[in-house]
Amino acid sequence: MLPDQPLTAAASPSDQPDVLVIGGGVAGLWCAYFLRLAGHTVTVLERGAVGDPDACSSGNTGFVANGGVPMAAHAGLWHGLRSLLRPDDRLALRPSLDRRRLRWLWYLHRDGSPEQVRRSAGLMIELKRRSLQILHGLPSNELPDFTPAGVVQAYKSAEVFERARQALPRAVASGIRLRELAPDELRELEPDVEFDIAGALYNEGGGFLRVPHFLHSLARTLTGLGVELVEHCTVEGFEVAGRRVSAVRTGTGYYRPREIVVAAGSWSGPLARMLEVDLQLEPVRGYSITVRRPENGPRGPVLLMEGTVAVRPCDDELRYAADLTLTGMDTSIARRRVARVLRTVHEHLPAMRRTETVQTWAGLRPCTPDSLPYLGRAPSFDNVTVATGHGHSGMGLAPASGQLVAQLLDGSAPASELAPFRLDRYAAAPPRLRPRPAKSRTSTAPTIGGSQ
Numbered sequence: 001m002l003p004d005q006p007l008t009a010a011a012s013p014s015d016q017p018d019v020l021v022i023g024g025g026v027a028g029l030w031c032a033y034f035l036r037l038a039g040h041t042v043t044v045l046e047r048g049a050v051g052d053p054d055a056c057s058s059g060n061t062g063f064v065a066n067g068g069v070p071m072a073a074h075a076g077l078w079h080g081l082r083s084l085l086r087p088d089d090r091l092a093l094r095p096s097l098d099r100r101r102l103r104w105l106w107y108l109h110r111d112g113s114p115e116q117v118r119r120s121a122g123l124m125i126e127l128k129r130r131s132l133q134i135l136h137g138l139p140s141n142e143l144p145d146f147t148p149a150g151v152v153q154a155y156k157s158a159e160v161f162e163r164a165r166q167a168l169p170r171a172v173a174s175g176i177r178l179r180e181l182a183p184d185e186l187r188e189l190e191p192d193v194e195f196d197i198a199g200a201l202y203n204e205g206g207g208f209l210r211v212p213h214f215l216h217s218l219a220r221t222l223t224g225l226g227v228e229l230v231e232h233c234t235v236e237g238f239e240v241a242g243r244r245v246s247a248v249r250t251g252t253g254y255y256r257p258r259e260i261v262v263a264a265g266s267w268s269g270p271l272a273r274m275l276e277v278d279l280q281l282e283p284v285r286g287y288s289i290t291v292r293r294p295e296n297g298p299r300g301p302v303l304l305m306e307g308t309v310a311v312r313p314c315d316d317e318l319r320y321a322a323d324l325t326l327t328g329m330d331t332s333i334a335r336r337r338v339a340r341v342l343r344t345v346h347e348h349l350p351a352m353r354r355t356e357t358v359q360t361w362a363g364l365r366p367c368t369p370d371s372l373p374y375l376g377r378a379p380s381f382d383n384v385t386v387a388t389g390h391g392h393s394g395m396g397l398a399p400a401s402g403q404l405v406a407q408l409l410d411g412s413a414p415a416s417e418l419a420p421f422r423l424d425r426y427a428a429a430p431p432r433l434r435p436r437p438a439k440s441r442t443s444t445a446p447t448i449g450g451s452q
Contacts, residue, residue, distance in 0.1 A: 014228070017043040019409065020248060020257035022235055022271065023264035024050045025057040026394050027373075027387050029218050030402025031261050036225045038406050043228040043257070045250065047267065050231060051215035054331070056265050057394065058212040059288045059361040061312035061321040063301060064135065064396040065151045065206030066128045067176045070120040070371035071284075071324065071391065072112035101326065104282045107369035107426055120370045123420050124393065125175055127373075130415060131399035132205060145214035149300045151206035152181070152189060154197045154348055156306050161199040164305070168201065177205040192296040194351045208301050208312050209395050235264075238274055243382045245275070259409055261385045266329070266364040268374075268388035277378045280426040281389055283329055283364040287337055288321040291355040298349070307344030317358060320345050324365075324392070333362045367391040375404050375421035385409060386423055 019035050021028045024046025032042045051058050096102075111120065135146050155161035171178050181189070181200040189202070219229060230252070239247040248255045262268050266283035293316050302311040309322040322341045325334070338360055346353045368374065368389040378384035387405050390397045400415070407414045 014041065014043065015254060016256045016258075017041045017228070018257065019043075019259045019261060020045065020255050021261045021263055022248070023262070023268070023388075024048075024219075024229065024231070025055055025263070025265050026215065026398040027265065027390055027401060028261070028263035029215065029222060030398045031263050031387050031405045032222055032227050032402075033218065033225075034402045034406035035261075035409065036222065036227050038410050040259075040409075041226070042222075043230060043255065044222070045233045045235065045248075045255075046229065046231050047234050047264070048232060050219045050229060051212040053212075053361070054363065055212075056286075056363040056365055057215055059321075059363045060211055060286070060392075060395065061288065061301070061310040061319050062209035062211040062214065062395050063151065063206065063303075063310055063312065064128065064132060064146075064208060065203050065301075065303075066125055066132055066396075067171070067178070067203055067206075068121060068124045068128065068371075068393050068396070070111065070117050070124070071367060072108050072110075072120070072369060072371065073117045096328075098328075101282060101328075104280050104369060105326075107280055111370040116370065119420075120372055122174060123372055124397070126416060127400040128393070128396040129175060129205075130403070131396055132207065134399040134403065135207070135209075145210035145217050146207060147210065148207040150189075151203040151208075152186070152298075152300065152302045153178075153201040153203060153305050154195060154302055155199050155201075156197050156304070156348055158198040160306055161197075164201060165199070176203065178203050189300065190298055190302075193298050193349065194296065195348065196350055197348055206301065210314055211395070235271060240275075240381075243380065245381060245384055257383075259383050259385065261387055261405060261409075262378075263387040263405075265388060266366040268366060268386065272378070272386060275378060275384060276380060277384075277386070277423065279374060279386070279389070279423065280369055281374070282326060282367050284367040284391070285323075285325040285327050285331060285362055286321065286365050286392060287323045287333070287341060288319055288359075288361045288363075289338060289341055289357060290317050290319045290359040290361070291352070291357050292316065293318045294351065294355055296351045297355075302349075304344055304348045307341075307348070309341055309344045309348075311345065311349070318352070318355070324367075329364065331362045331364060333360055365390075365392050365394070369426070372421055373397055373401055374423050375401055376408070376418055376423050379424055 018040040019042050021032045021044045024044050032044050036042050181202045186200050234251045237249040238245045269279050269281040272279050297318050312319045323337050366388050373389040374386045
């Protein structure tokens with residue numbers, strides 16, 4: 001993982017780095033990490049502070065389990081619209097006639113076919129598997145905030161649990177280290193927890209990052225390697241010469257890098273449009289609630305599968321993360337969404353009713369219709385690369401994504417095929433909207449856990 005010769009810090013800040021990474025969230029930091037290991041001088045621009053409480057990378061649970069279900073599996077345009085408009089559903093849509101959002105919703109509908117869901121899930125699992133390998137390979141002093149604990153997947157309903165059990169061989173065949181937990185095994189893993197569930201599976205290959213501490217640790221590692229981190233720096237525009245961006249204009253001055261990586265999360269869409277690059281990227285609001293951890297709280301991460309709520313312990317706190325709300329760039333907190341998350345937790349873990357809330361958070365997850373990130377060159381430019389769209393699985397997808405971006409810029413053989421992540425995969429205009437037949441819905445959603 002690390003180079004044979006130690007890298008040294010840059011002598012002084014430079015406005016002409018080899019690579020300018022726009023975005024200091026989890027995707028941008030991992031891109032900077034692998035680019036620096038490859039020997040490039042790297043500068044990272046972050047619109048706020050790294051690990052800022054308002055950032056998407058700060059408010060999630062940090063799950064990096066090697067599973068996941070594409071968002072399209074839960075919500076087709078027609079079959080899911082009724083569910084999306086229910087106030088208490090895990091998915092919510094603010095009515096809008098915005099053409100960009102309607103186009104994104106059509107692609108979400110299209111990518112919810114069983115074939116596409118299986119394809120996207122397989123690609124997500126492969127990226128997460130490689131990310132886990134990267135995390136396991138890091139020296140403990142370089143990234144002390146990674147806990148390689150397995151993830152319990154809890155099922156409230158006997159019917160849904162039985163479907164998950166039936167799908168278990170298929171999940172294992174896809175590379176997920178998943179097995180059924182007998183009641184005594186669950187008690188051994190979580191001896192103090194009162195579960196009100198029908199059954200549970202266990203993802204042995206999972207783990208979680210201690211967020212936001214992990215971001216601060218990674219930023220310190222990058223600084224030690226010589227990466228320049230520039231916080232509170234907004235990009236205002238680009239200067240273009242032919243097929244190259246010659247300069248990036250910011251609120252603090254100009255940068256003239258050889259290469260540019262756009263990895264700014266939900267802000268990547270507006271930045272890309274400045275360069276006439278149209279990404280199918282929608283900011284989707286997610287919630288997390290942090291509470292004081294009681295003595296009988298979970299000691300390891302738990303996924304409440306039917307309500308799609310992730311529960312992560314950290315020191316004396318528990319964090320619950322869930323929900324997907326299409327509301328544009330709005331990060332206001334809807335109390336009914338918070339109530340739904342808490343209700344789901346209390347139904348599965350009754351003792352958690354007696355907890356003290358420390359923080360309620362909402363942030364924007366950059367989501368593509370197929371839940372796969374954008375990783376590739378901008379079609380109209382020779383020196384612009386995009387790394388965004390990691391959605392609700394950013395912590396689990398970003399390490400492998402950063403490695404692929406560095407390989408792409410180096411011209412070396414990528415660790416996996418980049419075609420599924422290309423920027424122009426939604427270039428064709430959607431046809432007239434038609435309902436998808438009910439029989440085309442997939443039942444894979446209850447089977448495999450993911451990241452929050």
